[in-house]
Amino acid sequence: MKKIFFLGLSLFFLSPLLLYGQEGYHNNPKPILATNFINTDINVNDIGWADPLWTSKICAGKVWLANDPPKYEWTPIINPRDEHSSIVGLSGVALYCHNSEADVPFTHPFGLDYGYLIVPDKNFENLLGPSNGITNEERNIASSQAKNNGIQITKGYLGVEQEGGLIPNEYRVQNFSRVAVFGRWIVDCAHDNFLTEIHPPLLTAFAQAGADTNVIATLDNMITRSKIISLPYLVSQDFENGSLRTQIAGEVSKVKIGLGPLIPLTHQMKAKPTIKKPFSGIHIFQYTLRPPVIPDALLGIPHKYDIYVEYHFTVRDGITIQIAPDGTDGVLVTVLMNDVNYQMDESILNNKRRDWKITPAVIGEFNGGIETVYNGLIGETFAADPDPVKAGVLSKGFLSDKYEPLTILESAEFHKGFIKNLSGNTNVAVDNLQPFPIYGWINVGWKEPQISKHILSSPLNTNISEVYFTSANISKTQLITITNPSGSPVQIGQLSMEGVNAKSFHLQNKVIKMVVGGGKQENEDCSNTTLGPYSSCSLRIACLDTGSPDPKILNAALHIPASGYVDLVVPIQAQQVITMGARPRF
Numbered sequence: 001m002k003k004i005f006f007l008g009l010s011l012f013f014l015s016p017l018l019l020y021g022q023e024g025y026h027n028n029p030k031p032i033l034a035t036n037f038i039n040t041d042i043n044v045n046d047i048g049w050a051d052p053l054w055t056s057k058i059c060a061g062k063v064w065l066a067n068d069p070p071k072y073e074w075t076p077i078i079n080p081r082d083e084h085s086s087i088v089g090l091s092g093v094a095l096y097c098h099n100s101e102a103d104v105p106f107t108h109p110f111g112l113d114y115g116y117l118i119v120p121d122k123n124f125e126n127l128l129g130p131s132n133g134i135t136n137e138e139r140n141i142a143s144s145q146a147k148n149n150g151i152q153i154t155k156g157y158l159g160v161e162q163e164g165g166l167i168p169n170e171y172r173v174q175n176f177s178r179v180a181v182f183g184r185w186i187v188d189c190a191h192d193n194f195l196t197e198i199h200p201p202l203l204t205a206f207a208q209a210g211a212d213t214n215v216i217a218t219l220d221n222m223i224t225r226s227k228i229i230s231l232p233y234l235v236s237q238d239f240e241n242g243s244l245r246t247q248i249a250g251e252v253s254k255v256k257i258g259l260g261p262l263i264p265l266t267h268q269m270k271a272k273p274t275i276k277k278p279f280s281g282i283h284i285f286q287y288t289l290r291p292p293v294i295p296d297a298l299l300g301i302p303h304k305y306d307i308y309v310e311y312h313f314t315v316r317d318g319i320t321i322q323i324a325p326d327g328t329d330g331v332l333v334t335v336l337m338n339d340v341n342y343q344m345d346e347s348i349l350n351n352k353r354r355d356w357k358i359t360p361a362v363i364g365e366f367n368g369g370i371e372t373v374y375n376g377l378i379g380e381t382f383a384a385d386p387d388p389v390k391a392g393v394l395s396k397g398f399l400s401d402k403y404e405p406l407t408i409l410e411s412a413e414f415h416k417g418f419i420k421n422l423s424g425n426t427n428v429a430v431d432n433l434q435p436f437p438i439y440g441w442i443n444v445g446w447k448e449p450q451i452s453k454h455i456l457s458s459p460l461n462t463n464i465s466e467v468y469f470t471s472a473n474i475s476k477t478q479l480i481t482i483t484n485p486s487g488s489p490v491q492i493g494q495l496s497m498e499g500v501n502a503k504s505f506h507l508q509n510k511v512i513k514m515v516v517g518g519g520k521q522e523n524e525d526c527s528n529t530t531l532g533p534y535s536s537c538s539l540r541i542a543c544l545d546t547g548s549p550d551p552k553i554l555n556a557a558l559h560i561p562a563s564g565y566v567d568l569v570v571p572i573q574a575q576q577v578i579t580m581g582a583r584p585r586f
Contacts, residue, residue: 028293032178033179033205033224034091034121035182035285036286037090037285037287039126041088042078055129056194058070065244071237071243072189073104074186074187074199078185087182088182088183090127091124091178092121094117094206096116096145097114097172098114099114100161105362105400109401110405110406113162118198119157120158124158129195129196132155149176158198160183160198161199162201164405168229171227182202182203183201200234203438204230205228210225222292222293223444224291224292224443224444224445225441228439228440230436230437230439232278233435234278236275236276239273248269248271251269251398252269255394262389262390263389268399269399271358271398271399272400278437282337282338285334285337288332289444290444291307291329295446306419306448307446308417308444309417309442310414310442310443311426311443314429314436314438314440315428316430316436317343318338318343319336321335321336321426321438322334324419324423343432349403352404352406359397406435408436409434415427418447478540478541478542479538481538482537482560483535483536484532489531489532492531492562493527493528493560493562494561497541497556497557497559502557504554505541506544507540507558508540526539541558553574554573555571556573557570
């Protein structure tokens with residue numbers, strides 16, 4: 001376990017309040033959540049996606065169910081024959097989050113969809129189809145939301161849909177969230193505008209800025225709150241006899257043709273979708289989280305704050321997640337999904353399953369727009385069929401499966417710490433008795449390593465006096481002593497100057513002292529050395545700035561890495577005084 005220590009120093013080159021007070025902050029210019037996922041299988045030049053009709057051609061130019069082809073309502077774009085294929089990734093802003101009011105019951109055993117529209121980041125606009133910029137009632141609502149919140153829309157929206165019963169309420173994307181979605185890229189062949197969508201998402205991460213009620217952060221009390229969840233099951237569009245149209249037609253034929261009058265081949269038509277693993281193959285998904293604000297001091301004094309996180313992740317076997325620093329201002333989240341080690345628990349699914357009679361009334365309630373096609377396949381006048389036995393079977397509709405909504409039992413356990421100390425050591429809970437490959441949350445904020453000032457002992461401290469540099473004595477040096485006040489040795493790494501004016505300061509790691517009786521003694525090098533218990537080493541810092549003669553403030557920081565501890569960072573500020581011949585004061 002990493003130890004945390006605080007500085008004990010008396011330093012001010014210019015203004016102690018500027019160094020240690022409540023300095024300013026501003027909104028982070030970078031998004032609080034984004035992915036740089038590369039969609040390697042997308043090459044518009046090779047596939048001819050510049051063709052304004054390319055999405056229509058994916059669907060054979062026809063509307064699903066009324067025709068076959070297309071076989072699937074949601075046809076995968078990259079490999080239309082493989083329901084697990086066409087996995088892409090993107091990030092953007094979510095708008096128009098809503099519960100669907102119209103779906104096809106046969107392919108929705110977990111209930112009506114929950115969906116939203118993504119305004120994709122610019123590097124993912126190539127996932128939009130030629131018609132994704134159209135206007136309709138849903139997109140008009142999203143456009144209004146975007147306009148009222150300063151969100152720019154350039155080429156349109158990408159819809160995301162997933163059955164509501166597969167997403168617990170607390171893990172549903174909310175309006176204006178930043179989202180990273182990795183899922184099946186499809187053309188919606190159920191409508192003649194042939195829009196591209198993500199249906200369903202395999203992995204979803206979303207984030208919003210918010211106040212820190214648990215006070216993990218010290219800067220403006222603002223953090224990024226995020227959640228992550230994966231698809232637990234893939235509802236296949238394949239039925240026993242093939243596509244849904246083929247399944248319906250085949251079952252109706254069993255009844256109508258039968259073995260003769262009054263003898264249907266079945267007394268109960270069936271249409272049960274297959275439930276598959278949520279993914280196949282190996283997938284690696286990454287995205288970055290950042291706090292919503294950054295401290296002004298970071299511009300001139302890096303390391304004043306460090307990224308601090310709190311998190312909890314639950315996974316099933318076959319899934320791993322790691323969090324690590326992404327530069328100095330972000331957290332990189334990496335998820336690995338491996339179907340070789342992943343097993344879908346049939347018992348969980350079976351406990352949720354119920355028989356479901358899909359009658360014409362149910363089809364009407366789902367309002368999925370298939371009534372005309374369904375009645376055409378069944379036969380408009382089946383109720384008046386002269387064969388009363390067959391007419392009775394047809395009127396009962398189809399036996400299918402329905403599943404209760406899935407839930408998550410949140411754990412009270414969570415982990416926390418500075419992200420630079422957690423890299424490669426992400427704690428997770430493994431639970432194969434729940435259905436989700438992964439779910440969890442992570443909060444990200446800024447925190448000062450020195451916050452633990454209640455700790456009585458620290459591995460290092462420094463002692464620096466006040467100093468003024470002048471243009472007449474620009475190379476005057478200042479002595480810094482690094483002390484180990486503990487009873488255990490501390491390994492010091494390579495000392496360095498950092499910050500916007502780092503080049504204006506020079507480190508002298510060896511200090512020559514006059515000793516009693518004459519002669520000189522050179523002390524040990526402070527870089528890459530071990531400080532024994534209660535021992536010290538010294539160095540000098542020289543201000544070498546020879547720039548403008550106007551008074552200026554120089555900002556930097558002395559970075560002192562200490563193995564096994566949070567690094568010691570000494571903010572340095574100097575003022576160049578132009579009064580020629582003025583004596584430096586110590």
